[in-house]
Amino acid sequence: MIEPEMAFYDINDNMDLAEDFLKSLIRYILDNCIDDLEFLQKMYDKELIDRLNFVLKGKFERLTYTEAIKILESSGKKFEFPVSWGVDLQSEHERYLVEQHFNKPVILTDYPKDIKAFYMKVNEDNKTVRALDVLFPKIGEIIGGSQREENFDMLSKRIKEMNIIPEDVWWYLETRKFGTAPHSGFGLGFERFMLFITGMGNIRDVIPFPRAPMNAEF
Secondary structure, eight states, rough: OOOHHHHHHOOOHHHHHHHHHHHHHHHHHHHHHHHHHHHHHOOOOOOHHHHHHHHHSSEEEEEEEEHHHHHHHTSSSOSOOOOTTOOOOOOHHHHHIIIIIISSEEEEEEEEEGGGOTBBOOOSSSSSEEEEEEEEETTTEEEEEBBBBBOOOOOOOOHHHHOOOOOHHHHHHHHHHOOOOOEEEEEOOOOHHHHHHHOOSSSGGGGGSOOTTTTTOO
């Protein structure tokens, strides 16, 4: 029997979509912007085109946060930020998994609930949430996503657990007050993706809009 929420959401489907989405973007760029890529490779990053093709050639590795922590703890590598279950992974941890241990892009799932947002669906173990991150070479996290908590009472409970003032997120609670369908989604870090595609050395070089102090209206 299929659980009702699983009829709307499956973590494997979400991972498949994220992987296909990234590969589709990279394949399009390789097919249509090769002159630009060759220029960038000549001027900035000698391994750029090979790295793009590297992402396309095989399936992304998939594992849980808990499995990743065990790999990092047993790696024998001395990280700047010590690693243990419950910590938020740093770029050095993510890049170790991608560039040294697996030598391929990695999708991590089931992160501890205490390091993720209040709106993420808690798993049955009551310790982890239905979240996923896609990790890329040289970049670290490039996509982040999750299943959202659709139950108003459960969402209110999570808000209290995380010591969030309900009045500060009243507008989000309104989207659950009268019920909603189980759903999930993910977001691509656009500047991080551009950094990966262009081979630039600093993310400031690929930000599409100027940023200045006291300039944000929201």
